[in-house]
Amino acid sequence: MDDITQISQLKYRYLRALDTKQWEEFEECFVAGATGDYNGLVFDDRTALVGYMRKHMVEGMITLHQAHHPEIDVDGDTATGRWYLQDKVIVEAFKFMLEGAAFYEDRYVRTPEGWRIEHTGYRRTYEATYDLNDLPGLKIHGPGLHVHA
Template structure:
């Protein structure tokens, strides 16, 4: 194999690993797998979600655990990755579409944003060093205004 081909294969493996990391971040967030979510980050990771700022992994994970717990259904989709590698670090930009449903308050939020992430290669693979997004829009709904709305699924607790 030529050096150019080997470098291209390494880059493709790294981009795939970073993409898998982002997908795992979203899956563990939505499934409320807080240990798995924490494992996506280095301990000193920071976050900035549209001005909601975190100085380390512990604070970020604690906030998500406390505020996205039972009674909240979330769905996060990230796509259109733009990943740039620089040795053992990388940056990523992703388009986010998300939805949050709080049936007890008859509330739904739907929105979009652009994630800007930084990644670092560790002995255990790629991890998030910084994550955050800036919203492009946010729409909120009263579920009572959506005739026929019904929420079902594993882990969904209906309120009457």
């Protein structure tokens, strides 16, 4: 498998593990000293980043993160990537929904275990929030989900 394909699969694994709350697999996407900057929400290492996500992305929170249109440049054992993000967050307990878009800017490093994220982060292009009470016909169903506004 070529480097760009491996890096793409790493990014997809990162997104899937985040949305399915598979925190050990999510953590494995990063090197120990990885940093993050999500539109000003900054993390100095992998432990802080993963710990924050684990604490704040709790059961009952529905998330969808899709990254596409990758622009990946490989230079030996390092690489950079730009991805277009579309995301949605639904928190029924707070009658809240967010959707938005952003551009990820990532740095990757090749390790003995394969490519890992050295830095990730994004800058928003837009963010829209909704009060679920304003969407009276909204119904969301899925395994273990029943959201009714």
